[in-house]
Structures are given as structure tokens and as C-alpha cells.
Amino acid sequence: MRRRRWVSPILVFTIAQLAWFALLGLWIYWYVSNYMIFIEVGERISPQFVFSTVNIALLVGGIVLLMAVAMGLALIFSRLNEQLKLNKMYDSFIANVTHELKSPLASIQLYLETLGSREVPPSRRDEFINLMLRDSQRLNALISSILEISGLEDKKKVYKQEFYRADELVRSLVAETREQYNLNNNALHIAGSADCICRVDWRSMKVVLNNLVDNAIKYTAGELHIEVGISSQAGKFIIEVRDRGIGILEEDHKEIFKKFRRVANPDSPTVKGTGLGLYWVREIIRHHRGKISVDSAGLTRGTTFRIELPTYPANKLETTLPAKKETNA
Incomplete structure (x- = not known):
């Protein structure tokens, strides 16, 4: 989901130019009006006359407009720098x-x-x-x-969300992922239990788990060990995917979920990717009314991705469970 921008750089640039021309006009008016006064009255006018309330207001207004121009241009350059990075x-x-x-x-x-x-x-x-x-x-x-x-x-993606027992859902997802990546039970295993009901799109959650496991495989230098921890508390179904890989610096925790963003790491310079995986994961979880976060004690200390999804009453499962059993058969 794209973050809506309330301020357009083009609009800011236009306003800045209008403010600049207004400032220029005010100062021209100020100069011409005072010049005409001096032409008419000559030296009889007191020098303090030019510092009247009107003139001071024009001066202050000009300074304010000049500051507005400076701020507008600073914002434009900031946006330009952002665009260059993009x-x-x-x-x-x-x-x-x-x-x-x-x-x-x-x-x-x-x-x-x-x-x-x-x-x-x-x-x-x-x-x-x-x-x-x-x-x-x-x-x-x-x-x-x-x-x-x-x-x-583009908000064209339609999710086929259905109700599942959380334990059964995760076990089926992990089994599929083990087969896809040819992993044994020691390399990828489940810990804990979650006696709750969740509502998800099974295929999309498979994408989530696959991306997290794929990341763990890419960024683990030694023996692969991935644990999928599940639990439920306070109306939330919690999934934690833990690995013993190279870890992530704290300042990069939010960066890794941004589109096209790939964090440079000297321990894995040859790892290739598009920079879309974790961004895709985050968007899927958002569309499931959940949230995802990452925790790592630092480089070489492993990484934990934590997913929180809402839970539902048990009676919700009874309406869709028979059809789901037939689908999985």
C-alpha cells in the first residue's frame, strides 16, 4: 500500500516561485513609493518617516516570504534527493x-x-x-x-481468506516449505502451540513463510537451523521465525521492509535478490490486519521475524472447515 503524499513537490515549487515574485513586488513597491515621496517633499521629510508602520510591515512580510521561499526550495531539494535515491x-x-x-x-x-x-x-x-x-x-x-x-x-489483489486452526495451518505451511527447499526436520522445525482460530489466505501465508525461510537460508553461513515458534495471547496469533544467521544491525530493522531496499552486509556480499521479498511479506501481513517486526541482537547473532495476526471465535471455523478439509484432501 503506497503512502499517500499530501504535498506535491511541483505544488511546493509553484508556491515558492509565487512567494518569490510577491516578495520582489513588495520590495519594488516599497522602493518606488518611498522614492516618489522623496521626490515630492525633498529634504523637508524626516528621515524617520521611512520607518513607519507600513514600511516595517512590508519589511517583515518580505522577510517571512523570503523564509517561505528558502523552506520551499529546501523541501524541493529534499524531495529531489529522495527521488535520486529511489x-x-x-x-x-x-x-x-x-x-x-x-x-x-x-x-x-x-x-x-x-x-x-x-x-x-x-x-x-x-x-x-x-x-x-x-x-x-x-x-x-x-x-x-x-x-x-x-x-x-494497485489494490487489485483479492485474498481468499478462510478460517483455520492455527496449529494445523502452520504445520501444513512448514511441511510444504520443507518439501520445496528440501529441508529436514532439524533444519526447519516447529516449536510451541497455538489453540486459536485465524483467518488467512493460505497461498499468501505460504509466500510469507517461503520468503522468511529463503532469507534465513541465504544469510546463514554455517549449519542451517530455523525454528517456527507459534503461540497465542491476548487475542493474537503469533508466529516467530528464528534463525542463527548473520543477523541485522538495529539501524536496519525498519529499512529491510522498504521496497527495493537491500541492506549491504560484508559477510554476504554475493547474496542476490530483488529487494522485494520482505516488502511483499509486510504488505501481505498488513492486508491480513496483522503486523510484522524484526529483532536481532546484532551481526552473527541471528534474526527473529515476529508476525501477529488477529484471532477469531471457534464457531467461525464450523462454517468453513468441511470445505477446507475437502480442499486439502
Whole structure:
């Protein structure tokens, strides 16, 4: 969801220019009127006359308008600097997306050229086909994520939210993620329990968990250990995804959820990405009337992402549970 801007830089620039011309006009008027007075009365007028109430008001008004011009120009330059940073992030995004697209395409092309230029044993042919399918799925996931985020911002994304038992929901999501990333129970496991009902779009919550797990995999240098903690308290269903990765500096905690924002880290200079993953996660959670935050004790100390979602009365589940069981069967 885009934050609405109440002040347009173009409007500010226009007002600043009008204030400048008004200031110039006032000072011209002040000079001409005093000059005409001196022409008419000559030296008979007291020098203190020019410091009358009207003249002082004009002087003060001119100073105020000059300050308004200065503030307007400062705001314009601030917006310009912000736009330049945004353009830099766009350039970085394009470069990253291009890399993410070219890598699987190059891989698919290589396998196809190999299959077309020589005889390949059936076992190797099946391996090549599986690898090409995996790369094509990676391409599809990247393109789908960009389209999904565009739909979120244009408010065209429609969520199919249904009621679930929180425990069952998380266990099904974790099982899918384990299979997708080929992780064992030690690498990705669940801790705690949550005896409550939540209302979510299952597919969107899978995107959330996948992105958080993908981040943990990318930013863990040693043995992978991801814990998905679940609990409920005070009308909230809480999910905490903890890893033992490289961690995040405190000043970057809010930055990582911004669009196109990728935090530079000397411990992971080769990690590639679009800068959209955590932004996408945050927008999904917002559309579920929840909130997400991050906590890390610092570099090399791991990271915890905390998600809070509202809970619902148990009788809500009875209206949709049979259909949901059939869907999951």
C-alpha cells in the first residue's frame, strides 16, 4: 500500500516561485513609493518617516516570504534527493532482476543445447529435464512475485481468506516449505502451540513463510537451523521465525521492509535478490490486519521475524472447515 503524499513537490515549487515574485513586488513597491515621496517633499521629510508602520510591515512580510521561499526550495531539494535515491534503487532492482532472469535462462539454454547436440543417456536426460523444470519454476516464481506486488499496490489483489486452526495451518505451511527447499526436520522445525482460530489466505501465508525461510537460508553461513515458534495471547496469533544467521544491525530493522531496499552486509556480499521479498511479506501481513517486526541482537547473532495476526471465535471455523478439509484432501 503506497503512502499517500499530501504535498506535491511541483505544488511546493509553484508556491515558492509565487512567494518569490510577491516578495520582489513588495520590495519594488516599497522602493518606488518611498522614492516618489522623496521626490515630492525633498529634504523637508524626516528621515524617520521611512520607518513607519507600513514600511516595517512590508519589511517583515518580505522577510517571512523570503523564509517561505528558502523552506520551499529546501523541501524541493529534499524531495529531489529522495527521488535520486529511489532511482538508484530502481537501477539496482533492474540489475538484480536481470541477473535473476538470466541465470535460469542460461541454464535452460545450456541443457537444451546439450540435449540437441549429442546423445545423452536416459538417466542424464531425466536429470536435465528436472533441472530445467526447476529453473522454469524459479522464473515463474520471480515473475509472479513482481505481478503480485503490482496487484497489491494497485489494490487489485483479492485474498481468499478462510478460517483455520492455527496449529494445523502452520504445520501444513512448514511441511510444504520443507518439501520445496528440501529441508529436514532439524533444519526447519516447529516449536510451541497455538489453540486459536485465524483467518488467512493460505497461498499468501505460504509466500510469507517461503520468503522468511529463503532469507534465513541465504544469510546463514554455517549449519542451517530455523525454528517456527507459534503461540497465542491476548487475542493474537503469533508466529516467530528464528534463525542463527548473520543477523541485522538495529539501524536496519525498519529499512529491510522498504521496497527495493537491500541492506549491504560484508559477510554476504554475493547474496542476490530483488529487494522485494520482505516488502511483499509486510504488505501481505498488513492486508491480513496483522503486523510484522524484526529483532536481532546484532551481526552473527541471528534474526527473529515476529508476525501477529488477529484471532477469531471457534464457531467461525464450523462454517468453513468441511470445505477446507475437502480442499486439502
